Amino acid sequence: MTAAMERLGAHLDIDRGRAEGQAARKEIRERAAKVIADPGTVDDVELMAAEAIANAVLHGTGTIRVTICTDGVRLRVEVRDQGPRDLDVHGRNRIDHGRGLAVIDALATEWGLDRSESETHLWFVV
Known part of the structure; x- marks a missing residue:
């Protein structure tokens, strides 16, 4: 988690x-909405979360865990799954076949993606 976020x-x-x-x-x-006053930014958070969860469904395995953190000003959403599948549900070996990561890149203040055999961890901050 980002330092000083709970x-x-x-x-x-x-x-x-x-x-x-x-x-x-x-x-x-x-x-x-408890942290962010601007309704447009709340819409962006919901959209980015939906894209991150969709990527976990399409490309990951196991239970998906979402964690939301804040320092009272910034909000961080983390989406983790239990590692990438060999092929996605469409038979492709790709992390993103749509625009999900591009959406997150365009809307988030910062974001990252870490992958290992046992976990995929996508996070973003607004």
Whole structure:
């Protein structure tokens, strides 16, 4: 986590289902609105979180864990899964076949992606 940030609520664990992903988006939006006054930025956080979760569903394995942190000004969202699959659900060996990372790159103040055999960790800060 970014230095001096504290977790905002419990981790959100997603079991890869559509309904769970939608519920996580709603929860992320609600938590973001507690820290961020600008509704447009809250929309951006929800969009970036949705893209990060979609990447974890398409390209990762295991349970997806979302962690939201804040220092009272900035918000950090972390999305982790239990490592990349050999091929995505469409039979491709790619980390991003759409625009998810480009969206995050355009909207986030900073972001990063760390991958190992046992974990994929995507995070962004606004």
